[in-house]
Amino acid sequence: MATEKNKAAEQTLSVEDRLTALYKLQTILTEIDRIKTIRGELPLEVKDLEDSIEGLHTRIDNYNREIDELKHKIDDENAKIGKAQQLIDRYRQQLDDVRNNREFDLLSKEIEFQSLEIELADKHINEYGRAIDNKEMEIQATHDKLQDQNHILAEKKQELDEIVSETRQDEERLRQEAKDIEPNIDTRTLQAFKRIRKNARNGLGIVYIQRNACGGCFNRIPPQKQLEIKMHKKIIVCEYCGRTMIDPALAGIQEEVPETPETNKGKGEK
Secondary structure (H helix, E strand, C coil): CHHHHHHHHHHHCCHHHHHHHHHHHHHHHHHHHHHHHHHCCHHHHHHHHHHHHHHHHHHHHHHHHHHHHHHHHHHHHHHHHHHHHHHHHHHHHHHCCCCCHHHHHHHHHHHHHHHHHHHHHHHHHHHHHHHHHHHHHHHHHHHHHHHHHHHHHHHHHHHHHHHHHHHHHHHHHHHHHHHHHHHHCCHHHHHHHHHHHHHCCCCCCEEECECCECCCCCCECCHHHHHHHHHCCCCEECCCCCCEEECCCCCCCCCCCCCCHHHHHHHHCC
16 A cells, blocks of 8 residues: 555656655654664663573572582482492491401401592582582572662663653654655665665765755765756756755755855945
């Protein structure tokens, strides 16, 4: 439907009417851009904070999982200690029944070996315990950081909500005005305008001539082309930046009259 309206505009509206509509559309979109600028980087800051908080939760979950793994290892080491202690008790009982030195030496070596196993297990338990303490400290530090981030996020969200609430009505009105204007512009010109505007740093897709130059890229416009622009007979774009160009009068701007020797002479007369 919108495309049909655009085609109808191309057939019924003059070039001047279409250019006037296009420039009005630009002014509305520029105002919408200004509203977005008022919001500034807040939406991005809120998104970054939300991502950061999610990352902190993931970090805490990883620490807790690592602590559980360390606790399982401690349980395994305690099981090794229990098994080694049972073997030591049994070997000591068997010492009472040895028949020769060879059996005594073998049992003594087994008792010594199992004692070393207990010492090694105790060493591992202490290492795992220190690792758990460190990770619990990391969890506490992460919780503190998480609390700060949540506090900042709440403030940023409140600030953003207030700005959005203040500007929402104006933005919705402007967007509706822009939507109402688009049917008064032919499809080809409108699409070119949107493409240029999207890629332009200042968001301008149509500009008026300023000091004999394009108001977008400030490259000089030849006098003949300036005359063609003022005639409003066809849509003319800048050969350098691709923006649609209009004369200041069509934009409602009073054109500056360049100074000449005659005007300067007049200024000097009293």
